[in-house]
Every structure is written in C-alpha cells, then in structure tokens.
Amino acid sequence: MPHAEAMAFNNLKKDAEGGTMYVNLEPCCHQGKTPPCVDKVISSGLKKVYISIEDPDKRVSGKGIKLLKEAGIQVHLGLCKKRILRSK
Ligand SMILES: [Zn+2]
Numbered sequence: 001m002p003h004a005e006a007m008a009f010n011n012l013k014k015d016a017e018g019g020t021m022y023v024n025l026e027p028c029c030h031q032g033k034t035p036p037c038v039d040k041v042i043s044s045g046l047k048k049v050y051i052s053i054e055d056p057d058k059r060v061s062g063k064g065i066k067l068l069k070e071a072g073i074q075v076h077l078g079l080c081k082k083r084i085l086r087s088k
Pocket residue numbers: 003004005027028029036037038
C-alpha cells in the first residue's frame with residue numbers, strides 16, 4: 001500500500017512544480033515497504049509543505065522535515081495540530 005503522499009502524486013493531473021502540499025503527518029524519510037515520501041516530495045518541485053505534526057516514529061521524528069527544509073522547501077509545522085491530537 002503506497003503512502004498517502006505517493007498516492008496524492010499518482011493522482012495529480014498537473015505538475016506539482018511550485019505547488020503546496022498539506023499533510024497531517026510529516027512525510028517519512030526512511031525506506032519501508034515503500035520508498036521514502038520525502039524524496040518524492042523533493043523531486044516533485046513543491047514549494048511549500050504544511051504539516052500538522054511530526055511523525056512520532058523514531059526513524060522519522062523531524063528528520064523528514066529537516067530534509068525538506070534542506071532541499072529549499074518552506075515547511076510550516078503545526079497546522080490544525082490541536083484538532084488532530086484531539087481526534088485520536
Ligand atoms: Zn511515507
């Protein structure tokens with residue numbers, strides 16, 4: 001099962017170049033059953049990424065965000081965070 005990010009890119013009808021992505025969880029940066037989503041986000045040419053919460057997974061926890069920033073993508077953390085934590 002591909003991650004949400006990968007599915008979103010697969011469903012895109014337009015080029016993601018210069019676009020903005022909204023995700024509730026930080027994109028993963030480790031090789032799991034699927035390739036890391038961070039690589040996909042970076043190679044897509046997105047300009048901004050809004051993330052609600054950092055991935056609590058120790059293999060990620062902020063590293064995905066760091067990689068995005070290092071690639072020159074504007075990262076905004078904390079979008080709707082309270083609402084997301086409450087709905088758990
Ligand atoms: Zn992922």
